[in-house]
Structure formats: structure tokens, C-alpha cells
Amino acid sequence: MTRPARALLKWSNLRHNYRIARQRTRHEAYAVIKADGYGHGMTACADALAGEADGFAVACVDEAVRLRDAGIRQPILVLEGAMEPAEWQLASRYHLQLAIHHPQQLRDRAAVVFDEAVAVWLKINSGMNRLGVRFSDAPEMIARIRNDQGLILRHVMSHFSSSDEADTACYEAQKTRMLGQAWPVPLSLSNSASVLRGGVEGERVLRPGIMLYGSSPLEGVTAREAGLRPVMTLQSALISTHSVPAGESVGYGGSWTATRETRVGVVAIGYGDGYPRHAPAGTPVNVAGVRCPLIGRVSMDMITVDITDAPEACIGSPVELWGELVDIDEVAALAGTISYELYCRLTPRVPRTNLQ
Structure with missing residues (x-):
């Protein structure tokens, strides 16, 4: 007899939570299913959202390839981008979209040849100081990407460090910095907490994560109060x-x-x-x-x-x-x-x- 511990996964609730993300802003939404779907099963999450999600976001190329091998055909964004030259070739072969957050990634790209152009998202460090190029370096990075016939600049993105906190001063400052620039392509900024705050005027693509699984990212706001259901x-x-x-x-x-x-x-x-x-x-x-x-x-x-x-x-x-x-x-x-x-x-x- 097996132990009674088990996890029940209600996929109708995943779809419900994804719809909340879309309804809050009416923007496109790439469902973040990295880390094996936050422990829920990455491929199962993708299958459950296959008829609704505009795209998916994962951490690394390996995760993206697993999804493609499982038959997932929606756009897939790799949030950490390529980590070595060979991953650029995989991105081309599997039609993956890559985040670019460091000049080394473009140097790696220059070392390989691939058949089909790769769509990329340039990540800007707007204050989190984790991944991303600084504002002062962004024009040069944009020029290098646009001068490369093998790359397609799809979006400019950033990540909020404190959109979940009750004190929104840092969140507002990051928004202001990103919206104060003239970017040549649409923006992608909002994580789950920002989505639940109504998103960012002027962005095009949301990246909801934890809210999809029924947890509240907002300080002082429960999942139930946010209208979320546990998966x-x-x-x-x-x-x-x-x-x-x-x-x-x-x-x-x-x-x-x-x-x-x-x-x-x-x-x-x-x-x-x-x-x-x-x-x-x-x-x-x-x-x-x-x-x-x-x-x-x-x-x-x-x-x-x-x-x-x-x-x-x-x-x-x-x-x-x-x-x-x-x-x-x-x-x-x-x-x-x-x-x-x-x-x-x-x-x-x-x-x-x-x-x-």
C-alpha cells in the first residue's frame, strides 16, 4: 500500500488564474512555467494552458527544449538566455526566443552560424541589479542586435524588485525609469504583483508567474482577495x-x-x-x-x-x-x-x- 501523501492539481484553476492576468490589463501574457512549473509539472502546465496562453517563459534552454519535445508549439521565452554558443543553435532549431542581458551573449552568438533568425528580448537593469544591461549601454546593445541579420529584436524587458511590497516607491521608480525612455520595440515589464496592481501603461506582454498557481505575491493581500484559486x-x-x-x-x-x-x-x-x-x-x-x-x-x-x-x-x-x-x-x-x-x-x- 502506498503512502497517502499526494498533490492534487486542478488545471481549471490554472486557467482561471491565467484569465485573471489577461483580464486585468488586456495585454498578451507569457505564462511563467520555469522550475518544473513551480513544482506543478512544467509540461502539464503547458498542456493545461495550450489553448489559452499567448506564450510561455522558462529559465533555461534545456527547459524550453523539453517543452518543444513534448509538442508545445506556442512561443517560448528563455529568461536567462543562451549560456554558451551551442544554445544559440538550439534556439534557432527549436524556434526559441532568448533574453539578452549581457554583451557576452552577443559574443557567443557571433561564434556560431544558424539557419533561422532568433527573436530576442533585451533585458534592462532598471534597479534590481541582478540581470540586465544598464540604460547607458542599451543603445549600443540595441544597435548590435539590429545590425545582426540573424537576430530579431522583439521586446525590451525588465524585472521589478519590489512590486510585491506595500510601499510601492521602488516599484514606481522602476516604472518611471523604463517608461521614460524611447524604446524601438514594445515593452514587457509586469510580473505577477505588477499584473495584480493593474500592469504598466504602455507595455505589451505580461509575465505572470506565482499568481498562476493561486498564491498572492502582494504584501497584505490574500490569494482569495485577489480572486486567485489554488492549483x-x-x-x-x-x-x-x-x-x-x-x-x-x-x-x-x-x-x-x-x-x-x-x-x-x-x-x-x-x-x-x-x-x-x-x-x-x-x-x-x-x-x-x-x-x-x-x-x-x-x-x-x-x-x-x-x-x-x-x-x-x-x-x-x-x-x-x-x-x-x-x-x-x-x-x-x-x-x-x-x-x-x-x-x-x-x-x-x-x-x-x-x-x-
Whole structure:
């Protein structure tokens, strides 16, 4: 018999969230499905959005080639661009669009010959100081691209460093810097947080990521308030129950001690499955329809939950760790991380079950 831990993936919710991105601004939207679709399955995400997405965005050429080999025919943008000359040839062969963020990438391109021109997006460093060319270098980079018969400059892009924060001063400053230039091609600026703020007037292509999976990127705004629906529901079941008298401790290190006669439920899930090891006591877990608190330390294969106030709970009762009943953003915040990491760290031993 297999362990009961599993991830249910509701693709109708992915499509719903993508439509919200499109409806907020009416612009084109490249669905960001890098990192194996934020842990949801990259190819499955692409298949689910195949009839709706204007294009897809991934991190690297390898991810893009996997999508092409799986039969995905929409435009695919590689956000990190080519990392070596051979990847330029792959981009031409597989009709991939590449971000250019450094002069070295153009030097690599000059070292190879390919048959079909490659569409490129020039990435500008507007304040994040991660990838991108500076404004002062942009005219030369644009000229080099446009003078290369093997390249087609499709868009100018940038990435916001703080569009998710309640204080929008940095976000507004980055927008102003990008909109204050006369660019020769349309802009692509908005990530999920910017999309939910209404996008940027004058841009052409959005790049929604985390919002597609049903998590809110906005500080102080829940996914439900943003109209988003969770795509992934992480489930398991109780595999044991027992009582612990007041004064006794539960789990490694005895970090949690019962203050009353406590009924304890043991759930088959742990950090070996991707549940956050640093989730503290009190983290919500839904057991048999009742919100119950995590108690004790998270183990590799199990967690313990106070089910005293869920009298119907018994061995085999269903447990939700996050999804429809438990907001993953709340779990992530209590564990000192973000939902992106929780989605991406879900391990292969948790089977994914695809729903409509």
C-alpha cells in the first residue's frame, strides 16, 4: 500500500488564474512555467494552458527544449538566455526566443552560424541589479542586435524588485525609469504583483508567474482577495492517533509540551516530502474538515497534530496541508519562507494527481 501523501492539481484553476492576468490589463501574457512549473509539472502546465496562453517563459534552454519535445508549439521565452554558443543553435532549431542581458551573449552568438533568425528580448537593469544591461549601454546593445541579420529584436524587458511590497516607491521608480525612455520595440515589464496592481501603461506582454498557481505575491493581500484559486492541494491522512497527558512532550527535542490532555494525530507527511521542516507549532493543518494546529517538530516522514477539537478524526481521516482549505501563503509565512519555495521543494515521492 502506498503512502497517502499526494498533490492534487486542478488545471481549471490554472486557467482561471491565467484569465485573471489577461483580464486585468488586456495585454498578451507569457505564462511563467520555469522550475518544473513551480513544482506543478512544467509540461502539464503547458498542456493545461495550450489553448489559452499567448506564450510561455522558462529559465533555461534545456527547459524550453523539453517543452518543444513534448509538442508545445506556442512561443517560448528563455529568461536567462543562451549560456554558451551551442544554445544559440538550439534556439534557432527549436524556434526559441532568448533574453539578452549581457554583451557576452552577443559574443557567443557571433561564434556560431544558424539557419533561422532568433527573436530576442533585451533585458534592462532598471534597479534590481541582478540581470540586465544598464540604460547607458542599451543603445549600443540595441544597435548590435539590429545590425545582426540573424537576430530579431522583439521586446525590451525588465524585472521589478519590489512590486510585491506595500510601499510601492521602488516599484514606481522602476516604472518611471523604463517608461521614460524611447524604446524601438514594445515593452514587457509586469510580473505577477505588477499584473495584480493593474500592469504598466504602455507595455505589451505580461509575465505572470506565482499568481498562476493561486498564491498572492502582494504584501497584505490574500490569494482569495485577489480572486486567485489554488492549483495544488497537498493531502495526506492520519496513520495513528493517541492521547498525551498534560505535561508530556511530543516530537524530537520535546519542543512542544501539552498543557491539557491532548489527542495527537500522526500524519504521513514530512520534510522528506517537501513539507517545511521549520513550520512551527500552531501552523494550520486541516484534519477531517477541522482546522488543527501542528505540534512538535516536523520529522522526515511525519508530523504530529493536535486533533483534540476534531473528535471525528481517526486513522485514515483526510488531511490537507495546503490548498482549498489551508492557504499556502499562511503556511509559508509561519515557516519563514514563501509559497514559491514550498511548491518547488515538493519531492518526487509525492505523486501528482491531475484533475480537470
